[in-house]
Amino acid sequence: MKSIxxxxxxxxxxxxxxxxxxxxxxxxxxxxxxxxxxxxKKDTIVxxxxxxDIQAKKNIEIHARIAGLMDRVFVNxxxxxxxxxxxxxxxxxxxxxxxxxxxxxLKTTQADLRMAxxxxxxxxxxxxxxxxxxxxxxxxxxxxxxAEAKVAYATxxxxxxxxQISFTTIVAPFDGxxxxxxxxxxxxxxxxxxxxxxxELDEIxxxxxxxxxxxxxxxxxxKLGAHRDIELVLPNGAKYNHKGVxxxxxGEIDKYTGSIQFKAKFSNPxxxxxxxxxxxxxxxxxxxxxxxxxxxxxxxxxxxxxVFLVNKDNTVKMKKVVIxxxxxxxxxxxxxxxxxxxIVKEGTQSLRDGEKIQPKKxxxxxx
Numbered sequence: 001m002k003s004i005x006x007x008x009x010x011x012x013x014x015x016x017x018x019x020x021x022x023x024x025x026x027x028x029x030x031x032x033x034x035x036x037x038x039x040x041k042k043d044t045i046v047x048x049x050x051x052x053d054i055q056a057k058k059n060i061e062i063h064a065r066i067a068g069l070m071d072r073v074f075v076n077x078x079x080x081x082x083x084x085x086x087x088x089x090x091x092x093x094x095x096x097x098x099x100x101x102x103x104x105x106l107k108t109t110q111a112d113l114r115m116a117x118x119x120x121x122x123x124x125x126x127x128x129x130x131x132x133x134x135x136x137x138x139x140x141x142x143x144x145x146x147a148e149a150k151v152a153y154a155t156x157x158x159x160x161x162x163x164q165i166s167f168t169t170i171v172a173p174f175d176g177x178x179x180x181x182x183x184x185x186x187x188x189x190x191x192x193x194x195x196x197x198x199x200e201l202d203e204i205x206x207x208x209x210x211x212x213x214x215x216x217x218x219x220x221x222x223k224l225g226a227h228r229d230i231e232l233v234l235p236n237g238a239k240y241n242h243k244g245v246x247x248x249x250x251g252e253i254d255k256y257t258g259s260i261q262f263k264a265k266f267s268n269p270x271x272x273x274x275x276x277x278x279x280x281x282x283x284x285x286x287x288x289x290x291x292x293x294x295x296x297x298x299x300x301x302x303x304x305x306x307v308f309l310v311n312k313d314n315t316v317k318m319k320k321v322v323i324x325x326x327x328x329x330x331x332x333x334x335x336x337x338x339x340x341x342x343i344v345k346e347g348t349q350s351l352r353d354g355e356k357i358q359p360k361k362x363x364x365x366x367x
Contacts, residue, residue, distance in 0.1 A: 032358065034345070036342050036343065036345055037294060038340060044290050045285065046332065047283065047284040048284075054232075056199040057201070057205065058200035060176075061194055064090070067188075068090040070186060070187045071090055071091045074089070078178060084171050086171050087178070092165050092168040099165065105154045106151070106157075109147065174200055177199050179197035180196065204266050205264070209261050230245065242268070247265050294345055296346040297345050299349070307344070309342070310343060322336055
């Protein structure tokens, strides 16, 4: 009987201990300890980076407009030239001979025209005196008109040859820098052959594409024209020492890429930047008194962004926010939060709306 009593006491103690353990395990972990963040207004700079295709202000290919032998090359590759400066001279010996023939033909036709004019004058006088018939006068007029046509044709032939001769002298269309010269003196040049390229490099343009969503973000409130800081990063990672100016865009958004093209103009007085150089543009905008929160505090539900707002009793509430800009590891909030609001900084994946938390302070938070 005594042994049975001892067994019952032991069982009762075990049951009490089990209940205590269950209660303790139920309380453990029910209140999560999470870092929080107090929202404050700060002056900041929003920067957007774009890949740029750099082109010269002018970049013109110089092609031969007539066939012939390359007689002289007056410039060197990489040389700076002035507008109107002679670059190349093609041989024009055959054309000069053709020009002499054309001039002789023109003189002959002009002489025939003068004789036809004298004959027409005589016929007109005889006709006025009623010495000749109408048909004889008409025949004299026809001869004069034919002589006129021959003069016009001979003049056109002479002018065409003179124009061809002018094509044998190639000059610079503007101040610029000479590119590679593939054909040297003595080379046979075909009509349309590429002789060189001339680039005007005192200014350069950096063309870049802005994604559609960023474009509409930038043009809101006319912010696109308010950018004050456009920098060019060269292929070696160095920043170009001249700031750029944003210029006009294309008239439509590319339906295949979902972007629109802009260009930034940079001064290039030293000629450092060459046509075809690659680089990156950094377009920055000052954002005074912006609401900035960590990216980790934001989560998405069906393309909408939310944070967990911490109430005074430490319960959390889902709050929709609108993001107005992206920094390296933070977001700029356009709407949804106010200054001094407290939000959960990270660990939002395991939270539910209305759940109570224990705010945790850390060096990286201002709460």
